[in-house]
Amino acid sequence: MSDLLIATGERRAIFVGGKGGVGKTSVASSLALAHARRGSRVLVVSTDPAHNLGHLWETRVGDDAVTLWEGDEGRVDGVEIDPARTVDAHLSAVAETMTRLLPENLHRAARDHLESARDAPGTHEAAVLERVAETLEAGLDSYDLVVFDTAPSGHTLHLLAMPEQMTGWTEKLLANRDRSERYAVAYGSLGGTKDTSDRDAELRRMLLRRKARFSLMRDSLADPHRTGFVIVTVAEPMPIAESREVASQLAELGVPLIGVVANRLSPADLMPLRRSREDALLEALDLGAPITRIPLIDELIGLPSLERLASALA
Ligand SMILES: Nc1ncnc2c1ncn2[C@@H]1O[C@H](COP(=O)(O)OP(=O)(O)O)[C@@H](O)[C@H]1O
Ligand SMILES: [Mg+2]
Structure with missing residues (x-):
């Protein structure tokens, strides 16, 4: 088992973050699948307004959980958070x-x-956070692991800083x-x-x-035995620089970084030069958490390719 699988398996809630398009949804989904294959009940929650969880699993996913994969014991359920629904519900109650x-x-x-x-500014974010807290609370009751597929990094950190x-x-x-x-x-x-x-x-x-829900979330986020953040990046200068930034912000917030995924690495046989540049960048990267290297997998969509990615992560 990889360091990443061990570290995530020991926890109850994982936040997967990184720049847009680096592979957060793919990594969150295949991480969930890898754990479900080992018998865990896993909930994947997309908080990115640019949802693509349903697209990746080739299923309709919405604000209520749907089953994405089911084994003898384990399962993967998915949710795409719809902040507008939360705002509507809240405003009509008020x-x-x-x-x-x-x-x-x-x-x-x-x-x-x-x-x-x-x-008003903040209403939308407050609604996302409210649903994150709600889903975390409900998820911890019914699942072994809750994996949050988050919005691009800056936004997520802002949310993580908001429970207070x-x-x-x-x-x-x-x-x-x-x-x-x-x-x-x-x-x-x-x-x-x-x-x-x-x-x-x-x-x-x-x-x-x-x-009570926000207190639970705050306690949960600060508990290194219960929660962890995984940074997904590609081995290019800009995303790597942003990953360093995210890692230092996480340290400030007291949210434990438990793994880094270097995604979409070029094939060494077909693109040796490019790959050696990527390797050099990763060699020089020390964020205080182990780096898991994932190769480029073509046509990453649907269960078979998620299975391949899950094996690469495991
Ligand atoms: N290891 C990989 N190999 C090849 N394509 C990948 C890999 N990981 C992700 N992709 C592709 O990159 C694109 C962005 O991935 P996605 O997981 O949606 O990123 P994010 O959620 O960070 O925006 C998608 O088209 C996905 O299929
Ligand atoms: Mg995504």
């Missing part, structure tokens, strides 16, 4: 509460405010809830319905649940 708590003449202003929140902020944000929401609950009680004593406070309690539970 809209419902606002409509209940606000007098009729303010409903329109409240709706306008929510509509502008839909496109999100927890803070949830706390603020909770504080606001406390206040509006008081209003609701006052309103209730003026003849409002009891139904309102029941639903408020429900909303409060939802917020607490969400807070």
Whole structure:
């Protein structure tokens, strides 16, 4: 077994990151397949807005998990996170509460405010993070391993750095809830319905649940025995430079880097010069984690080629 398979097999959640087009989805998928072949139940979660998980497996994949591969014991399920769905669900829950708590003449202003929140900077990212945390929580319950196929590196690191902020944000929401609950009680004593406070309690539970979810994610990310980051790169100067950058940001965030995959290496027999340049770049690369070398595999799509890549990784 390769270092990469051992290191990922010892953990519960793996984040696969790197520049766009280097092979994150291919590596995440075949890593999942390699573990599933050994009897693990694995969930692959694509968080990249440019999803290509379904394309690679030649199956329709969406916001709910579908089975991509099934063996006697192991299996691979896949999800492509749809942030728009999360934003919609969240905004309609908030809209419902606002409509209940606000007098009729303010409903329109409240709706306008929510509509502008839909496109506000950060809303989309917050929704992705919310789904990542939700999927991680549910995934840890039902799977042996959750593999996140993430968006290009900078974006992912930003998300990884956000749980703290999100927890803070949830706390603020909770504080606001406390206040509006008081209003609701006052309103209730003026003849409002009891139904309102029941639903408020429900909303409060939802917020607490969400807070717990982000705490779990933060704890999970910082736990080197439970979580690891795998950088995928190709052996070219720019992606290698970006990988160094990612590695140092991970170190700052306290997220353990457990492996580097050098993907799509040129065949030494057909392209000796090119390959020796690639080898030289990799020789000089020390990110503090073992490098797994993967050759160029032609026509990487569908199960047979994923099997080949899984063998190369294993
Ligand atoms: N080892 C490989 N050999 C040949 N083609 C590869 C290899 N790994 C990935 N590819 C191809 O490179 C392209 C990008 O891979 P993908 O996994 O989608 O990257 P990312 O998810 O990082 O954007 C795809 O067309 C894929 O088939
Ligand atoms: Mg991809």
